[in-house]
Amino acid sequence: AQSVTQLGSHVSVSEGALVLLRCNYSSSVPPYLFWYVQYPNQGLQLLLKYTTGATLVKGINGFEAEFKKSETSFHLTKPSAHMSDAAEYFCAVSETSGTYKYIFGTGTRLKVLA
Amino acid sequence: DAGVIQSPRHEVTEMGQEVTLRCKPISGHNSLFWYRQTMMRGLELLIYFNNNVPIDDSGMPEDRFSAKMPNASFSTLKIQPSEPRDSAVYFCASSLGGGVTYEQYFGPGTRLTVT
Numbered sequence: 362a363q364s365v366t367q368l369g370s371h372v373s374v375s376e377g378a379l380v381l382l383r384c385n386y387s388s389s390v391p392p393y394l395f396w397y398v399q400y401p402n403q404g405l406q407l408l409l410k411y412t413t414g415a416t417l418v419k420g421i422n423g424f425e426a427e428f429k430k431s432e433t434s435f436h437l438t439k440p441s442a443h444m445s446d447a448a449e450y451f452c453a454v455s456e457t458s459g460t461y462k463y464i465f466g467t468g469t470r471l472k473v474l475a
Numbered sequence: 476d477a478g479v480i481q482s483p484r485h486e487v488t489e490m491g492q493e494v495t496l497r498c499k500p501i502s503g504h505n506s507l508f509w510y511r512q513t514m515m516r517g518l519e520l521l522i523y524f525n526n527n528v529p530i531d532d533s534g535m536p537e538d539r540f541s542a543k544m545p546n547a548s549f550s551t552l553k554i555q556p557s558e559p560r561d562s563a564v565y566f567c568a569s570s571l572g573g574g575v576t577y578e579q580y581f582g583p584g585t586r587l588t589v590t
Contacts, residue, residue: 403584404566466517
């Protein structure tokens, strides 16, 4: 069965510092991988996704993630944190058969310190 | 586009009462999803509709939960009778198709509290 692990339920960074949110997955088949962001009192919004092709994926708001098959990881990064990045971030995995079912991680709440 | 619309945004009810959550998907989308989010279990898919037909309801916790989609622009999730353990945020999402290549657009959620 597929699963997603997000290390660190809470991460704090200073404004302007590197953001690194970790996601590891387990899957018996090549995965499709996603990062979603949830701002307070809002629904989830897609940041970026990896399906096939280039393993470094760029998303909205300056975020990017790299699919590393050997490490079964899909970590999310941003070179310089902004106060507006404070939110909860979810990693998700789905099957390459193209199903609608996402397996979500438990989320990482990012706090940005002034 | 108005996005996915959910109502009410907050619902507080007493145990045993019937609760109905409503969702209006994005116009033109043919897939609709209901999710539940709790601290303990995270985000779980409850049911998936495609072209108004329920395709997968394996995530519906028990018979107290039911969902309908009478037309392409409206869906309901009903809990009868409600229990305190049903307290959660319920999200509706819609997409152009059912596959992973189609992004799911989430509504703002309904925060349900059952006392």
